[in-house]
Structure formats: C-alpha cells, structure tokens
C-alpha cells in the first residue's frame with residue numbers, strides 16, 4: 411500500500427513510523443522539514459490527569475499514556491537512538507487557599523478513579539523538591555505522569571520510519587484530490603499518487619480540507635515557551651502551577667511554559683510573552699533569574715472547536731484520513747493516534763476510540 415503523510419510533526423511522524431513498520435510504503439511531505447511546527451515548541455509533558463478536563467480527552471490521554479513505554483522502546487530500537495523519557499511524575503503546586511482547594515478537588519477525582527497520588531503541604535513538597543519557592547503551600551504528586559524530549563522523539567520517529575523504508579520530501583502540499591482508485595497530492599515539487607493520504611498538517615489542516623464548517627475545524631492557538639539552562643538540574647520532576655509549568659531535562663535545561671494566545675498564524679515571540687513566563691516561573695522556582703537564557707520557542711497548537719482531535723476517515727474524500735487537531739496534547743496522544751490510524755488504514759479495523767474523534771462532526 412502506498413501512503414502519503416502530509417506533515418512531519420510529532421503526529422505525522424508517529425503515524426508514518428507505525429504505517430511503515432506494518433509494511434506500507436510511506437512518503438512524508440512537509441513544507442519546512444521535521445518537527446518545525448508546534449512540535450518544536452512543545453514541553454512534552456505526559457499528564458492526562460491534569461490536561462484531561464473533558465471526558466473524551468481524559469479517556470484518550472490515559473489510553474495513550476499506557477502505550478508510551480512500549481512506544482518509546484520500539485522507536486528507540488527501530489531508530490537505534492536513545493530518547494530522554496521519564497515517568498518521574500508531576501507535582502501540581504498551589505500558591506494560595508483557592509489553588510489549594512482546586513488541588514483537593516483534583517485529589518478527590520484521582521481517588522475516585524483509583525489513580526495513585528499524594529496530597530502534601532508546602533514543607534513536604536520542598537522535602538522532595540528543595541528548590542521550590544517558599545510561596546508554595548500545598549502540592550499534589552501524581553507519580554504515573556512524566557515527560558519526553560519531543561524533538562529527540564520526533565527525529566527518532568523519522569529515522570525509525572526510514573529504517574522501515576519511509577522517505578521524506580520537503581515540499582508544500584497545495585491540494586488533495588480523491589480519484590477513482592487513488593488519491594493525488596499536488597505539491598510544489600510535483601504530484602504524488604497513492605492509495606491513501608493521511609492529513610497531519612497541524613494548524614494548517616483546514617487549508618487542505620475544504621469544508622463549510624465555521625469556525626474552521628482546526629485553528630491555531632499560539633504558545634510561547636522558554637528554554638532556560640542551569641549548571642545543575644534544579645528539579646527532579648515536572649512542576650505544574652496555575653499559570654506556568656516547568657520541565658527539567660537531564661542536561662540542566664528547564665522549559666518554562668506556556669502562553670495561550672488566539673492571534674492567528676503568527677509565530678512571533680513577544681516581549682510580553684517572555685516577561686510573563688519569566689515572572690510566573692520565578693514564583694515557582696526562585697532560582698529562575700540565575701538561569702542562562704537559551705531560547706524562546708513558539709508554536710501554533712492545532713485547536714478544534716471542542717478541543718478534541720480529528721482522527722479517522724474523511725466523509726467526503728475516499729482514501730483520505732485525518733490525524734489533526736491535537737491542540738495541547740499532541741505529544742501525549744501520538745502513540746494512540748498512530749495506532750488508531752494504522753489499524754484503520756491498513757486493516758480496516760475501527761477501534762471504539764474513533765467514535766470520540768470523528769472528523770465528520772465538523773463536516774470533514
């Protein structure tokens with residue numbers, strides 16, 4: 411089976427690897443190269459019990475997290491590369507009584523769902539994370555959460571897919587047309603004909619999939635994220651506050667994110683965004699002003715109107731499939747998305763989760 415995957419973000423690369431490893435001949439097409447969209451800005455936090463504020467998202471996120479160990483092990487083996495991936499937990503922190511009440515409510519939800527967790531006061535939190543600010547007076551530890559270094563994972567996915575025969579092309583896809591027995595993808599470098607196409611073009615997906623839906627099925631929500639560096643890693647796990655989160659990497663890097671801005675297709679960093687993140691992160695970790703400033707990263711999160719992704723067949727074009735609209739959870743949902751798409755395209759198998767993410771709910 412010849413399959414074109416449009417988009418080399420975390421989603422397109424995960425789908426391409428899964429399809430190629432099951433024997434498809436895969437061509438990945440991206441207008442800018444691997445991982446240059448929302449993916450390069452992502453914090454890589456794997457935390458469905460924080461981000462899953464909608465039932466469907468919680469169910470999809472928890473399912474995808476359960477696939478993560480096997481996913482990273484398989485990609486790492488296929489690519490012959492190591493990938494920084496830790497299941498060291500998340501520590502949600504509260505600065506005042508109102509935020510502490512929210513952590514109490516979150517702890518009750520985890521208790522009801524049978525998810526391991528530990529509620530603690532500020533002193534207990536500083537015993538496990540000594541660098542935390544004295545302003546923190548309550549915290550909630552969820553040990554099953556974690557993070558992955560996203561660009562490292564995305565590059566490994568492309569290498570792993572290539573080792574199964576996939577190819578990558580840098581070109582802009584201009585249109586997709588379903589023909590009698592094939593699908594034609596018109597790109598700036600020529601036409602690619604194949605048996606199927608997977609649209610994984612992130613925030614740009616609506617431009618390739620004409621529909622009468624208003625607002626569009628996928629629209630961009632800008633996120634700015636800081637990359638800081640310390641000589642010693644200041645934290646041992648992800649710290650999540652109401653206005654800011656921190657992700658420590660092994661090499662002393664610390665990611666501080668993220669803004670949420672509805673500004674269209676504008677990938678600029680702003681002084682207001684950087685100032686906001688520096689101030690909010692210093693409220694959690696007083697050492698932030700001592701850090702080296704490495705970079706500010708900006709990405710456009712692909713958001714759908716109901717914040718749930720679009721995964722599955724097009725209802726208007728035979729042979730066309732969507733894997734888009736992952737908004738704030740594309741990294742978390744990558745293993746599940748890849749599996750759902752490959753089961754469907756290669757084997758015609760419709761997993762029950764596909765009912766939660768049907769593209770035709772927006773006329774696609």
Ligand SMILES: Cc1cc2nc3c(=O)[nH]c(=O)nc-3n(C[C@H](O)[C@H](O)[C@H](O)COP(=O)(O)OP(=O)(O)OC[C@H]3O[C@@H](n4cnc5c(N)ncnc54)[C@H](O)[C@@H]3O)c2cc1C
Nearest residue numbers: 417419421441447448449453455583612633709740741742
């Ligand atoms: C600041 C920030 C922090 C985040 N943190 C987290 C997190 O902690 N955990 C988590 O799970 N998620 C997180 N996310 C969300 C996550 O990054 C996204 O959901 C995910 O990256 C979406 O991946 P994608 O492959 O769908 O899109 P993208 O990464 O945007 O990739 C789409 C690709 O399609 C290509 N493309 C578009 N149009 C065309 C065309 N016409 N022709 C050819 N190529 C095209 C683009 O060049 C791009 O490379 C974060 C996002 C941001 C911005």
